[in-house]
Amino acid sequence: MHNGQAGNLCVPVTMRDVICQMMGSANKLIRCGSFRWCLAVLLAMLLPEAILAEKNERTKGAEAEPSSLSSVFQVAGQEITRGERKDVGLKVSESFLGAVVDTPVGIIRGEEPGPVLCLVAGIHGDELNGTEIVREILETHQPEDIRGTLIGVPIANLFGFVNQSRYLPDRRDLNRFFPGNPRGSSASRIAHHLWTVLRHCTHLIDFHTGSLHRSNLPQVRGDFSGEGVLELAEAFGAAAIVHSQGPAGTIRRTAGDNGIAAILYEAGEVMRFQRAEIRRGVLGVRNVMVSLGMRDGRQVDLGPRTVYRKTRWVRAEHGGILEMYPSLGEWVNEGDIVGVISDPLRRDKGVLVSAHTGRVIGIELAPMVIPGMAVMHVGITSSLDEEEDGMELLDIDRPR
Numbered sequence: 001m002h003n004g005q006a007g008n009l010c011v012p013v014t015m016r017d018v019i020c021q022m023m024g025s026a027n028k029l030i031r032c033g034s035f036r037w038c039l040a041v042l043l044a045m046l047l048p049e050a051i052l053a054e055k056n057e058r059t060k061g062a063e064a065e066p067s068s069l070s071s072v073f074q075v076a077g078q079e080i081t082r083g084e085r086k087d088v089g090l091k092v093s094e095s096f097l098g099a100v101v102d103t104p105v106g107i108i109r110g111e112e113p114g115p116v117l118c119l120v121a122g123i124h125g126d127e128l129n130g131t132e133i134v135r136e137i138l139e140t141h142q143p144e145d146i147r148g149t150l151i152g153v154p155i156a157n158l159f160g161f162v163n164q165s166r167y168l169p170d171r172r173d174l175n176r177f178f179p180g181n182p183r184g185s186s187a188s189r190i191a192h193h194l195w196t197v198l199r200h201c202t203h204l205i206d207f208h209t210g211s212l213h214r215s216n217l218p219q220v221r222g223d224f225s226g227e228g229v230l231e232l233a234e235a236f237g238a239a240a241i242v243h244s245q246g247p248a249g250t251i252r253r254t255a256g257d258n259g260i261a262a263i264l265y266e267a268g269e270v271m272r273f274q275r276a277e278i279r280r281g282v283l284g285v286r287n288v289m290v291s292l293g294m295r296d297g298r299q300v301d302l303g304p305r306t307v308y309r310k311t312r313w314v315r316a317e318h319g320g321i322l323e324m325y326p327s328l329g330e331w332v333n334e335g336d337i338v339g340v341i342s343d344p345l346r347r348d349k350g351v352l353v354s355a356h357t358g359r360v361i362g363i364e365l366a367p368m369v370i371p372g373m374a375v376m377h378v379g380i381t382s383s384l385d386e387e388e389d390g391m392e393l394l395d396i397d398r399p400r
């Protein structure tokens, strides 16, 4: 049955009736003749509550927990209630042999409500330090130890992990496809499955290392324009804190776009368990949990912290074999000779000069270079008054 009055939208009377009843209208069908009008009034009545509910869901702090987790939380069809711990396999894809590919997810829920902290490692399958950090955090916490919920994904990119590769089998970078699409590319589908769990986080830490043949000084990165991000980065306690928005499609940027305070911990190099970097990462996560009120204890001082609001790369001007002088963590000045490039018979071709003053937060490990190759990442301290132009991205999928 449809409303046939001129000027009104053609809507079923039953639907209109329901809306009018919600509005408390005495004369439902006559006074509520215009569905558009009804809808506008109804939205005006409901919107403040909707906004408040969304705000409450994203409020940071030990007292806040998303309403989606308030009683029962489901992952891969399994229910996890408060005070419970479960390790589940989240189906994200299928292998070339037709086997189900389940990403292991550890969920620990305290009895008391609180923040939902997600730890994601191995989204680049060859970056392993974070995998060990997440494993240790999951192993050393039980429901009675925490308030709120801890969600750990030690190996987000199982295909890359098995193949000892950054990428998925089709050479796509999984960390460019969030939040994903259930009917999209293989990468997009995997991202979608992961996001169904991670979208419940209030806080997220994504773990990385330098890419192939590069090493990074332990550092935390985040988009400090996001609410609570700088506080999260400072709570972690890494010596270097770098402002960086991150490329589109990264889990970190997607989290930020969805109101989740997200940071990234970068430390070391691929295909290693580097104990010093792992130890710093474990302590950093514990510091964050203490800061959020998720666990008892005191924050551990990991040394003086410096915030770098922009970074720049030093690039080789010649091809050849590079001998670089500074190590990770050292300071360089603009104009310093920071390396020499020679040919295979060790005849000098030129020197490497730093165009920037700052701290070396990332270096190239392989000695072979060609003109334009980025070999040294320099973190530059700057006052808040200076232009905050963030990180000079080295996106190895789209080099420039």
Ligand SMILES: [Zn+2]
Residues within 6 Å of the ligand: 124, 127, 207, 208, 209
């Ligand atoms: Zn990475």
